[in-house]
Amino acid sequence: xxxxxxxxxxxxxxxxxxxxxxxxxxxxxxxxxxxxxxxxxxxxxxxxxxxxxxxxxxxxxxxxxxxxxxxxxxxxxxxxxxxxxxxxxxxxxxxxxxxxxxxxxxxxxxxxxxxxxxxxxxxxxxxxxxxxxxxxxxxxxxxxxxxxxxxxxxxxxxxxxxxxxxxxxxxxxxxxxxxxxxxxxxxxxxxxxxxxxxxxxxxxxxxxxxxxxxxxxxxxxxxxxxxxxxxxxxxxxxxxxxxxxxxxxxxxxxxxxxxxxxxxxxxxxxxxxxxxxxxxxxxxxxxxxxxxxxxxxxxxxxxxxxxxxxxxxxxxxxxxxxxxxxxxxxxxxxxxxxxxxxxxxxxxxxxxxxxxxxxxxxxxxxxxxxxxxxxxxxxxxxxxxxxxxxxxxxxxxxxxxxxxxxxxxxxxxxxxxxxxxxxxxxxxxxxxxxxxxxxxxxxxxxxxxxxxxxxxxxxxxxxxxxxxxxxxxxxxxxxxxxxxxxxx
Amino acid sequence: xxxxxxxxxxxxxxxxxxxxxxxxxxxxxxxxxxxxxxxxxxxxxxxxxxxxxxxxxxxxxxxxxxxxxxxxxxxxxxxxxxxxxxxxxxxxxxxxxxxxxxxxxxxxxxxxxxxxxxxxxxxxxxxxxxxxxxxxxxxxxxxxxxxxxxxxxxxxxxxxxxxxxxxxxxxxxxxxxxxxxxxxxxxxxxxxxxxxxxxxxxxxxxxxxxxxxxxxxxxxxxxxxxxxxxxxxxxxxxxxxxxxxxxxxxxxxxxxxxxxxxxxxxxxxxxxxxxxxxxxxxxxxxxxxxxxxxxxxxxxxxxxxxxxx
Numbered sequence: 001x002x003x004x005x006x007x008x009x010x011x012x013x014x015x016x017x018x019x020x021x022x023x024x025x026x027x028x029x030x031x032x033x034x035x036x037x038x039x040x041x042x043x044x045x046x047x048x049x050x051x052x053x054x055x056x057x058x059x060x061x062x063x064x065x066x067x068x069x070x071x072x073x074x075x076x077x078x079x080x081x082x083x084x085x086x087x088x089x090x091x092x093x094x095x096x097x098x099x100x101x102x103x104x105x106x107x108x109x110x111x112x113x114x115x116x117x118x119x120x121x122x123x124x125x126x127x128x129x130x131x132x133x134x135x136x137x138x139x140x141x142x143x144x145x146x147x148x149x150x151x152x153x154x155x156x157x158x159x160x161x162x163x164x165x166x167x168x169x170x171x172x173x174x175x176x177x178x179x180x181x182x183x184x185x186x187x188x189x190x191x192x193x194x195x196x197x198x199x200x201x202x203x204x205x206x207x208x209x210x211x212x213x214x215x216x217x218x219x220x221x222x223x224x225x226x227x228x229x230x231x232x233x234x235x236x237x238x239x240x241x242x243x244x245x246x247x248x249x250x251x252x253x254x255x256x257x258x259x260x261x262x263x264x265x266x267x268x269x270x271x272x273x274x275x276x277x278x279x280x281x282x283x284x285x286x287x288x289x290x291x292x293x294x295x296x297x298x299x300x301x302x303x304x305x306x307x308x309x310x311x312x313x314x315x316x317x318x319x320x321x322x323x324x325x326x327x328x329x330x331x332x333x334x335x336x337x338x339x340x341x342x343x344x345x346x347x348x349x350x351x352x353x354x355x356x357x358x359x360x361x362x363x364x365x366x367x368x369x370x371x372x373x374x375x376x377x378x379x380x381x382x383x384x385x386x387x388x389x390x391x392x393x394x395x396x397x398x399x400x401x402x403x404x405x406x407x408x409x410x411x412x413x414x415x416x417x418x419x420x421x422x423x424x425x426x427x428x429x430x431x432x433x434x435x436x437x438x439x440x441x442x443x444x445x446x447x448x449x450x451x452x453x454x455x456x457x458x459x460x461x462x463x464x465x466x467x468x469x470x471x472x473x474x475x476x477x478x479x480x481x482x483x484x485x486x487x488x
Numbered sequence: 489x490x491x492x493x494x495x496x497x498x499x500x501x502x503x504x505x506x507x508x509x510x511x512x513x514x515x516x517x518x519x520x521x522x523x524x525x526x527x528x529x530x531x532x533x534x535x536x537x538x539x540x541x542x543x544x545x546x547x548x549x550x551x552x553x554x555x556x557x558x559x560x561x562x563x564x565x566x567x568x569x570x571x572x573x574x575x576x577x578x579x580x581x582x583x584x585x586x587x588x589x590x591x592x593x594x595x596x597x598x599x600x601x602x603x604x605x606x607x608x609x610x611x612x613x614x615x616x617x618x619x620x621x622x623x624x625x626x627x628x629x630x631x632x633x634x635x636x637x638x639x640x641x642x643x644x645x646x647x648x649x650x651x652x653x654x655x656x657x658x659x660x661x662x663x664x665x666x667x668x669x670x671x672x673x674x675x676x677x678x679x680x681x682x683x684x685x686x687x688x689x690x691x692x693x694x695x696x697x698x699x700x701x702x703x704x705x706x707x708x709x710x711x712x713x714x715x716x717x718x719x720x721x722x723x724x725x726x727x728x729x730x731x732x733x734x735x736x737x738x739x740x741x742x743x744x745x746x747x748x749x750x751x752x753x754x755x756x757x758x759x760x761x762x763x764x765x766x767x768x769x770x771x772x773x774x775x776x777x778x779x780x781x782x783x784x785x786x787x788x789x790x791x792x793x794x795x796x797x
Contacts, residue, residue: 034754036520036564036565036566036758037565037566043520043521117528117532118532118535118536119529119532120521120529120532120533120536121529122521122529124526124528124529125526173566174565174566174567188575188651188746189565189567189572189575189576189746190575190576190746190747190750190751190754191648191649191651191744191746211648211744212744213647213648213744214741214744215741215742215744217627217631217634217742218646218647218741218742218743218744221631221634221635221638221639221646221647222646222647222648222744224638224639224646225634225638225639225642225645225646227638227645227646227647227648346757374514374756374757375514375519375757376512376513376514376515376516376518376519376757376758376759377513377514379514379515379518379519380513380514380515380518381513383518384515384518
């Protein structure tokens with residue numbers, strides 16, 4: 001090859017790269033984590049939902065960008081007086097990507113598969129209240145419950161409850177077949193997943209490429225060079241001011257469902273004493289923490305609840321920053337020269353928060369040693385074996401206050417009163433009443449200082465300024481691309 | 489004889505790799521299910537993954553599989569490890585080769601240049617540059633290269649890999665910056681080794697004889713000193729190959745390239761033991777093979793070794 005040929009070739013390649021950005025019906029979206037597989041009904045990884053939810057797979061209901069439940073494959077439903085029987089009227093003419101029809105038999109199959117003994121559905125709990133599924137006709141599915149379940153319609157909107165077909169369920173991990181407007185095109189492991197518009201689907205984009213970029217410097221470079229068009233949650237908050245100053249980009253900081261907590265092992269001495277736990281809460285200056293660890297992004301919280309939910313109660317006052325009070329509480333509890341270890345999982349919010357929490361605890365005389373660890377180690381030591389004193393982690397499942405009512409959960413918080421309250425919330429079908437009970441539950445957790453509640457994790461949206469329809473908030477861990485389009 | 493030693497080394501490595509990785513804390517099934525895992529779901533998954541079997545059985549199955557050409561199934565992706573490794577190798581092997589070309593293409597001429605001007609300004613400047621190249625880590629060079637060529641000039645992509653199916657040129661262009669990031673520090677090493685070898689050889693009689701027969705200093709160095717200085721340089725190139733393979737872990741992350749290095753990184757985080765064990769064994773085998781090739785090359789280059797051996 002002569003030099004002139006090489007130069008010409010380079011120019012063509014560059015033109016092709018530039019041209020891809022001008023295609024205007026394709027989007028390349030950067031995501032930090034690669035999913036282990038693509039079946040949302042067989043794994044907890046948020047990374048799965050981030051690609052397939054609403055795009056490829058659909059449920060009977062769905063969650064919209066405001067966190068509200070909307071009809072999806074069920075056009076409408078009726079609920080019996082006693083709250084035990086849900087009759088879903090399915091949309092007509094829906095087919096899976098392989099051409100097979102979607103009907104009530106698929107609903108029955110999906111739910112029974114999730115409930116089965118050998119099921120690996122990560123949210124089996126969502127289906128637990130279900131007694132049976134009946135199929136009076138192809139377009140009607142009747143779900144009978146064991147007991148009234150307030151959040152049942154919401155539960156069915158989760159990624160773990162999307163509808164799958166018996167013909168394709170076993171191979172959904174590598175070649176997913178759903179009912180959504182995008183179909184699966186290609187998965188290059190370690191690099192990208194490509195979805196393409198299904199024939200006749202009413203969505204603006206013809207192709208969506210999800211590219212896996214975990215490294216913050218790599219993510220910054222990819223956006224700056226316009227190799228990718230968007231990150232729904234950008235992994236390098238320190239680079240955001242630079243993007244804000246650049247008219248090519250839009251930066252939108254939204255809310256997530258991620259409560260970031262300094263989790264306390266309630267069974268480990270001296271943390272079994274509520275005064276010690278309260279002392280830790282009063283030792284933390286949340287605003288300083290958010291400034292120092294999160295570049296100022298993040299909303300302070302005082303209990304385990306998302307500020308974007310209507311039932312949210314601001315309880316940051318219960319454990320307001322007050323080092324004198326903290327020292328006094330420690331003295332009352334008879335605790336002196338306390339030495340603790342904070343185990344830190346890999347995400348940068350945890351590592352950075354750990355350093356500031358360490359400094360703030362030192363102010364009240366608690367010497368904390370930081371112990372960084374990998375996820376696998378954290379899951380085994382902290383989450384499974386409960387071998388820890390303090391740890392920092394974000395709980396990103398929506399409406400997950402019920403984890404405090406679970407048996408054997410890693411906080412070691414065992415409180416009958418709280419369990420009764422959560423059971424009551426779950427059975428309450430009236431939304432206003434349910435929100436009142438959620439409020440009480442939040443107060444109880446703040447009062448008992450189960451954990452030190454730090455901040456709600458922000459969602460750092462960063463995309464090309466010409467892109468519209470990206471979700472601002474993350475009420476569920478998903479990237480719904482069905483409404484995304486390029487401006488003319 | 490050399491082959492038998494290589495085979496024995498591989499077998500020992502297989503035992504070590506399996507033992508070392510299986511004592512790592514962290515249950516692969518727990519990693520897959522995350523924080524929402526319930527005990528019954530976890531038990532179901534462990535059964536599915538074969539994690540309920542004793543360690544010895546798992547080791548034996550793994551070893552038997554390797555001899556049948558079956559590297560197992562990736563825990564992370566649920567696809568055959570062999571397919572996964574192959575798909576990644578077509579990125580990493582060309583990357584390592586390109587980086588080696590950068591190292592040799594820059595390092596040897598630079599060393600020759602500096603060595604033939606020993607003690608002069610040019611020598612000092614070249615060696616100063618090499619010192620900087622040694623001190624600066626690959627990922628930092630990578631970030632600087634991206635800043636210049638991808639973000640400011642927009643000549644090259646900032647990262648990622650289009651795939652060979654998209655054509656050879658786009659693929660090579662995508663590998664260019666990572667290869668430079670990876671190869672430049674190695675070029676610095678090579679420049680220093682070459683310079684030293686040249687300086688030492690230049691003192692020897694045959695170079696002086698060459699000069700006496702009317703060759704210029706440069707000619708004498710190139711024709712007589714360089715060939716005789718090659719053995720240490722080849723040895724270093726052999727060593728560098730292992731460094732380059734290890735270096736891909738970092739560079740592939742910075743440039744988000746879907747290569748073997750990134751696969752190792754992901755497999756550790758996800759406790760994907762079948763994949764991890766296979767990739768490590770593959771790297772061990774490669775290093776052993778490269779050493780073998782270097783040994784043979786040295787034999788050709790230096791007849792004295794042949795007499796001894």
